[in-house]
Structure formats: structure tokens, C-alpha cells
Amino acid sequence: MSKCRKGSKQYWKYRKAMKKLSVKFDRKINDCVHKITKCYLDYCIENQISIVYYGDLDGATRGTKQKSKGNSYIRQKLGQWNYGQIMIHLTNKLSRYGIRLVKVKEYYTSTKCPICRSLNKPTKRSYECVCGYKQHRDIVGAINILNDNHGANLSRFTRVSTNYLTV
Ligand SMILES: [Zn+2]
Incomplete structure (x- = not known):
């Protein structure tokens, strides 16, 4: 055109x-x-x-x-x-x-470790902390949002599988 x-x-x-x-x-x-x-x-x-x-x-x-x-x-x-x-x-x-x-606000939600609170950069989709905590980065983000805003304590949440919806 x-x-x-x-x-x-x-x-x-x-x-x-x-x-x-x-x-x-x-x-x-x-x-x-x-x-x-x-x-x-x-x-x-x-x-x-x-x-x-x-x-x-x-x-x-x-x-x-x-x-x-x-x-x-x-x-x-x-x-x-x-x-x-x-x-x-x-x-x-x-x-x-x-x-x-x-x-x-989503600041640091996908970089902060829910257990030791230290900041780590996720590699691709997975999050790994120096303390040994491992999780999918989106789950880490969701855990931090709930912990910070709802007073939840989901630090020991260990489910690893994540389902994505495709329309
Ligand atoms: Zn940690």
C-alpha cells in the first residue's frame, strides 16, 4: 500500500x-x-x-x-x-x-523470593533463589501479590505445574 x-x-x-x-x-x-x-x-x-x-x-x-x-x-x-x-x-x-x-502495584513481585525476601532475576519462565527456592516466575508474582496485599503467607506453596489457557 x-x-x-x-x-x-x-x-x-x-x-x-x-x-x-x-x-x-x-x-x-x-x-x-x-x-x-x-x-x-x-x-x-x-x-x-x-x-x-x-x-x-x-x-x-x-x-x-x-x-x-x-x-x-x-x-x-x-x-x-x-x-x-x-x-x-x-x-x-x-x-x-x-x-x-x-x-x-507489581513492583518486584516477580523478583522477590517469598521465603527469604531477597531479589533474584528469573531466567525465562523459572525463578530460582540463592536460598534454594524454585518456582515458576508467574506463581512467584502471584504469591507476592497475595502476601503483600492480603496478608497471606504462601511462602511454602510448592506447586510447580502451570496451565496456560489458549483461546
Ligand atoms: Zn530465597
Whole structure:
């Protein structure tokens, strides 16, 4: 499209095709958001969850503005990921069942060891501390969020398997 003369017949043809694709893409994303949030609601009801803490991801794209190829790809993906839309749907669905959503800061949650509190950088998906504690990095993040905000003490939580939902 960038090689076309602006306003030419070919230009408008491409533009129309791109618009059609974008509408299709938006519809798919919307469908996914509904599925994910419904799945989450079902999980909360099934497990009698009354309060949900979630990480503040407003600054998730911050710090990725380097010029490397990998980071520009991540930025693009994060841009397409409609986090706000997911949160609106989730809030609407959960509030209908009296489930509260609380936004919390995520600083150091995936680097802090839940046992000895020392900071370690996770390698890829796994977290390993000098004290010998090992866990999936996302679980470490969730443990720290609960411990810091809900007064929980999940330091001995040792489940290792993690399931990802693919829509
Ligand atoms: Zn440790």
C-alpha cells in the first residue's frame, strides 16, 4: 500500500481490503475477550473467590522502547493486546456476582523470593533463589501479590505445574 499513489484506484482497493481485515480482527479479539472473562468468572464462582488482586499493567510497555528488533516486536504485540477492554469486561462480569477487583502495584513481585525476601532475576519462565527456592516466575508474582496485599503467607506453596489457557 505504501508503494501506491495516494488516492489512486489501487490505493482505495487496498484500503478497503485492510479495513475489512481490521473489522474481522477486532471481532475475533472481542470474542476472545468474552471467552477469557467468562472462563475467569466461572473459576471465581466455582472456587468461591470474593476478591481478586490484579497487577497494574499501565506501565507494561514502559522500558521496552529500545531499538532492538525483539523489543519492537514486543511493543507491537502489547499494543494489540487490549488490556483495558479485558479489565472492563472482567469488572462488569465479576461485580454482578459481588466479586471485588483490586488493582495493586507489581513492583518486584516477580523478583522477590517469598521465603527469604531477597531479589533474584528469573531466567525465562523459572525463578530460582540463592536460598534454594524454585518456582515458576508467574506463581512467584502471584504469591507476592497475595502476601503483600492480603496478608497471606504462601511462602511454602510448592506447586510447580502451570496451565496456560489458549483461546
Ligand atoms: Zn530465597
